[in-house]
Amino acid sequence: MPQAWDAGEIANQRRWDELAPVHAKSYEEIQLLRDGGISLDEIELADLGAVSGKTLLHLQCHLGTDTLSWARRGAQVTGVDFSRRSIDYARQLQAELGLRATFIAANVYDLPDVLHERFDIVYTSRGVLCWLKDLTQWGRLIARYLRPGGIFYLLESHPICNIFEDTQPGPLKIAHPYFHTPEPTIWDDDTPDYADSAYIPRNPSHEWTWSLSDVLNALLQAGLHLEAMHEYEHLFDRRFPDMVPCGDRSYRLPQYAGKLPLLFTVKARLLKAPAR
């Protein structure tokens, strides 16, 4: 049975449906794919190694740019997102590029109603955790979809980024709590969209904060074994005004060099299938 959606999830789905056509025009990853390239980071490519022939489930895939990038690397991919408009664009891009992929429009928490196979890899990345209302259930879901021996991989902005005010240049100021609260924070302001600075989203976002230990404990409690966790000094979007570009669609904060993590990755393995 599909679960009752939280009011925040309903609002967020509206927001992502609004943003899908905006991102379909502004995501430079789409052109990268059209030019025969991929949108993935060297870090994740190295961490996951050869994926050719492996089955890969991508949670919260948005327009499918990363999903299709893994397909281009030879994985048999399934992308999931609750924004129907995002999934429509992902399917259009897939058809245009002639890559094989399955895209499913579903809330990740409702996935067990529509998807019943297990995968070699469960993958999720770049702006995914803040939309999740329940990490315990998320961890169980990941375990549910991995075959024994399968790998979970996460590449995400570091939770410490969430505590800072992010509109003003200058020294970072702590403005928000680090620790989780059950009620999401509602953001309803004139902050431009991260991919199109000329676009101000109309629909508010409802975002949950999760600490590093929340993420790791969700995976450990679901029976996954942690193989690696890394922290980095660059980020995939220009979260803070003082950030400067550093290589492939990444940004860093020169005044905090060596002092502040901005990105983290987790690689975990399921050794034994959980009891259903």
Ligand SMILES: C[S@@+](CC[C@H](N)C(=O)[O-])C[C@H]1O[C@@H](n2cnc3c(N)ncnc32)[C@H](O)[C@@H]1O
């Ligand atoms: C920032 S995007 C992910 C970014 C993506 N990796 C990319 O590079 O485009 C967040 C995505 O999560 C999806 N999402 C948020 N909550 C979800 C949920 N409960 N179930 C499924 N998808 C969800 C949104 O629709 C959106 O497409």
